[in-house]
Amino acid sequence: MTNLVTYEQCRRWLDSHIDFEKITAGSSQVKMPTLERISQLCKYLGDPQECAPSFHIAGTNGKGSTARIISELIIKMNLTVGTFTSPDLGGIHERICYELEPIKEEELSEIFSLLANMEPLLAHAPTRFELLCAAGFTYFANCGVDVQVIEVGLGGKWDSTNIVAGTSCVITNIGLDHTEILGDTKEEIALQKAGIVKPGSLVTIVEPDEKIASVLLGEAERLRAGKVFCLNRDFWVEKITMAVGGWVVDFKTPYSEFKDVFLSLLGEHQINNAIGAVVAVEAFFDKGISEDLMKECLSTVSVPGRLEIVGNNPLVVLDGAHNVEGVKVLNEALNKELAFPKSVNLIIGILANKNAYGMLSQLQLGSRIKNVIVVEPNSPRRLDAYQLLDMCEDIFEGANCIVEKNYVKALDYGRTKDDPEMVLITGSLYVVGDMRSIV
Numbered sequence: 001m002t003n004l005v006t007y008e009q010c011r012r013w014l015d016s017h018i019d020f021e022k023i024t025a026g027s028s029q030v031k032m033p034t035l036e037r038i039s040q041l042c043k044y045l046g047d048p049q050e051c052a053p054s055f056h057i058a059g060t061n062g063k064g065s066t067a068r069i070i071s072e073l074i075i076k077m078n079l080t081v082g083t084f085t086s087p088d089l090g091g092i093h094e095r096i097c098y099e100l101e102p103i104k105e106e107e108l109s110e111i112f113s114l115l116a117n118m119e120p121l122l123a124h125a126p127t128r129f130e131l132l133c134a135a136g137f138t139y140f141a142n143c144g145v146d147v148q149v150i151e152v153g154l155g156g157k158w159d160s161t162n163i164v165a166g167t168s169c170v171i172t173n174i175g176l177d178h179t180e181i182l183g184d185t186k187e188e189i190a191l192q193k194a195g196i197v198k199p200g201s202l203v204t205i206v207e208p209d210e211k212i213a214s215v216l217l218g219e220a221e222r223l224r225a226g227k228v229f230c231l232n233r234d235f236w237v238e239k240i241t242m243a244v245g246g247w248v249v250d251f252k253t254p255y256s257e258f259k260d261v262f263l264s265l266l267g268e269h270q271i272n273n274a275i276g277a278v279v280a281v282e283a284f285f286d287k288g289i290s291e292d293l294m295k296e297c298l299s300t301v302s303v304p305g306r307l308e309i310v311g312n313n314p315l316v317v318l319d320g321a322h323n324v325e326g327v328k329v330l331n332e333a334l335n336k337e338l339a340f341p342k343s344v345n346l347i348i349g350i351l352a353n354k355n356a357y358g359m360l361s362q363l364q365l366g367s368r369i370k371n372v373i374v375v376e377p378n379s380p381r382r383l384d385a386y387q388l389l390d391m392c393e394d395i396f397e398g399a400n401c402i403v404e405k406n407y408v409k410a411l412d413y414g415r416t417k418d419d420p421e422m423v424l425i426t427g428s429l430y431v432v433g434d435m436r437s438i439v
Contacts, residue, residue: 002113002116002117003113004109004112004113004116005109006105006109007091007093007105007108007109009109010092010105010108010109010112011092013112013116014092014112014128014131014132015128017125017126017127017128017131018125018127018128019127019128019129019380034158035158035160035162035163036124037122037124037125037126037127037130038126038130038133038134038160038163039163040122040123041115041118041122041126041130041131041134042134042137042163044118044121044122045114045118045134045137045138046141048134048137048138048140048141048142049137049148049163049164049165050165051137051140051141051144051145051148052082052140052145052146052147052148053147053148053165053167053168053284054147054148054149054150054164054165054166054167054168055067055070055147055148055149055150055167055168055169055170055280055284056150056152056161056162056164056166056167056168056169056170056196056201057070057149057150057151057152057169057170057171057172058152058155058156058159058169058170058171058172058193058194058196059152059170059171059172059173059174059193059206059207060172060173060174060175060189060193060323060325061172061173061175061269061323061325061326061329062172062173062206062269062270062272062273062276063085063151063152063172064085064151064303064305064306065265065270065273065274065303065306066170066172066206066273066276066277066280067083067085067149067150067151068083068085068100068301068302068303069273069274069277069278069297069298069301070149070170070277070280070281071083071097071100071149072100072297072300072301073277073278073281073289073293073294073297074146074147074149074281075099075100076293076296076297077289077293079146079147080098080099080143080144080145080146080147081098081099081100081145081146081147081148081149082096082097082098082136082139082140082143082145082147082148082149083096083097083098083100083148083149083150083151084096084097084133084136084137084140084148084149084150084151084161085097085151086129086132086151086153087429087430087433088433089304089305089320089429089432089433089436089437090433090436090437092108092132093105093108095132095136096108096132096135096136096139098139098140098143098145103139107139107142108135108139111135111138111139111142112131112135114138115131115134115135115138127160129153129160130160133153133160133161133163136150137164148164150164152193152196154182155182155189155192155193155195156171156192156193156194156195156196157191157192157193157194157195157196158192158195159196161196162195162196165198165201166196166197166198166201167201167202167284168201168202168203168204168280168281168283168284169196169197169198169201169202169203169204169220169225170203170204170206170276170277170280171193171194171196171203171204171205171206171207171216172206172207172272172273172276173206173207173208173272173325174186174189174190174193174207174209174212174216175189175323175324175325175326186209186212186215187212187215190207190212190215190216190219191215191219193216194215194216194219194220194223195219195223197219197220197223197225198223198225199223199224199225200224200225200226201220201223201225201226202225202226202227202228202229202280202283202284203220203225203226203227203228203229204228204229204276204279204280204283205217205220205228205229205230205231206231206272206273206275206276207231208231208232208272210232213230213231213232213233217230227283229253229254229279229283231272231275231276234253234254234279235251235252235253235254235275235279236251236252237249237250237251237271237272237275238250238251238252240268240271242336242337243262245264245266246262246263246264246265246266247262247263247265247268247270247271248260248261248262248263249261249262249263249271249274249275251271251275253275253278253279253282253288254279254282254283255282255283255287255288255289256282256288256289256291258291258294258295261294261295261298261299262295262298262299263298263299263301264298264299264300264301264302265301265302265303265306265307266307266309266333266337266338267306267307267329267330267332267333267337268329268332268333268336268337269329269332269333270303270306270307274298274301278294304436305318305319305320305429305432305433305436306318306319306320307319307330307333308436310436310439311415311423311439314341314345314415314419314420314421314422314423315338315341315421315422315423316415316422316423316425316439317338317422317423317424317425318425318426318432318435318436318439319424319425319426319432320426320428320429320432321359321426321427322350322351322354322427322428322429323354323355323359324355324358324359324362326359327359327360327362327363327426328362330362330363330426331362331363331364331365334363334365334424335364335365338422340421341368341420341421341422342368342421343368343370343418343419343420343421343422344365344368344369344370344420344421344422344423344424345369345370345371345372345373345413345414345415345417345418345420345422345423345424346363346369346371346372346373346396346399346414346423346424346426347373347375347410347411347414347423347424347425347426347431347435348360348372348373348374348375348388348392348425348426348427348431349374349375349376349377349382349383349385349388349427349428349430349431350377350383350388350427350428351377351379351381351382351383351428351430352381352382352383352384353381354383356383356387356388356391357391357395359427360391360392360395360396361395363395363396367398369396369399370399370400370417370418370420371399371400371401371402371413371414371417371418371420372392372396372399372400372401372402373402373403373404373410373413373414374386374388374389374392374401374402374403374404375403375404375405375407375410375431376405377427377428377430377431378430378434379428379430382430385403385405386403389401389402389403400417407434407435407438408438411423411425411435411438411439
């Protein structure tokens with residue numbers, strides 16, 4: 001009998017399994033995994049993924065924010081919610097939450113011990129992510145949650161989370177990310193993301209591009225979805241006003257009309273994420289949300305690692321922008337909502353399978369960037385710091401660019417060199433997570 005007692009034992013056991021991140025490192029075209037292993041594993045567990053109806057969230061960016069807002073709304077409706085997200089910022093327990101509180105170490109140890117003893121019964125060893133999914137479903141079943149909120153890890157159709165029924169499916173947006181796996185065009189990627197839709201699923205499409213939204217809509221219809229709600233067709237923003245610490249928004253949904261809603265998130269892109277979350281919850285209950293409840297939720301919601309301010313004097317901002325589209329919206333926020341800091345030190349690390357040059361090119365901050373500190377993400381897919389340094393020197397002309405692989409020293413340098421008004425940490429959620437733990 002395997003008995004995993006401590007968090008460290010759990011982590012080591014989990015890390016001993018195939019990690020899809022390592023499989024994809026440096027490869028061009030990679031076979032998508034099947035759902036056979038996770039299905040067999042969960043069958044032996046009693047199919048815990050069927051313990052409660054689920055919100056299933058796919059998309060290139062905004063999945064974590066959408067999952068957070070849906071969970072907050074469900075909690076304020078006095079229902080219990082289990083939330084599964086990825087990746088984590090500070091530890092694997094963060095991925096599995098009850099009422100948005102991470103699973104306790106002793107409960108994680110108990111579930112992982114169960115999985116470790118069940119593993120020899122399987123025809124094929126599960127992957128690291130499959131085990132995390134199974135642990136999440138098991139925990140939610142043990143807790144007896146009313147609702148599950150499940151974020152897709154990668155893609156949709158073949159993602160391990162796609163054994164959930166997907167009562168309410170949300171597709172946030174489509175960008176050119178993970179092209180080595182999902183396809184070379186947004187249309188191909190859209191088909192993979194839409195693979196979470198099941199017959200009868202309620203579907204909320206938050207993609208603003210009408211052409212790509214039509215691909216998602218067509219695939220949802222082909223998969224025999226139930227009601228489908230599309231941004232700018234069935235729900236839309238009527239008015240936005242920038243405010244201190246967020247936005248004031250007027251918007252309409254298929255069920256309601258709301259005015260003067262304060263959203264306590266930086267980044268204009270979060271408006272669509274928030275409205276998409278509201279629409280998905282209203283569709284789930286087939287009725288409008290209480291305006292007071294919704295306003296209370298959106299006025300207090302926070303999303304770790306997404307334009308998160310974690311320090312002052314200088315201002316320290318974390319943002320997990322990890323692809324071209326993510327950096328583009330980060331740049332918009334920096335030039336609109338965070339335009340006041342005129343001297344910025346940038347700490348950045350990027351994964352090797354990303355379009356690093358394209359990402360850097362989106363950070364159009366001109367002479368505001370004084371120093372660039374290049375680090376390496378704690379991932380087998382990390383881009384070599386000196387390769388990234390060459391790109392930074394090419395793009396950020398006039399800035400002082402250095403490599404500092406020690407995160408503590410990188411942060412200290414970023415905070416003190418040339419007395420900056422802001423330190424921006426971005427490029428990878430791995431970097432953001434590790435930096436967040438030491439700020």
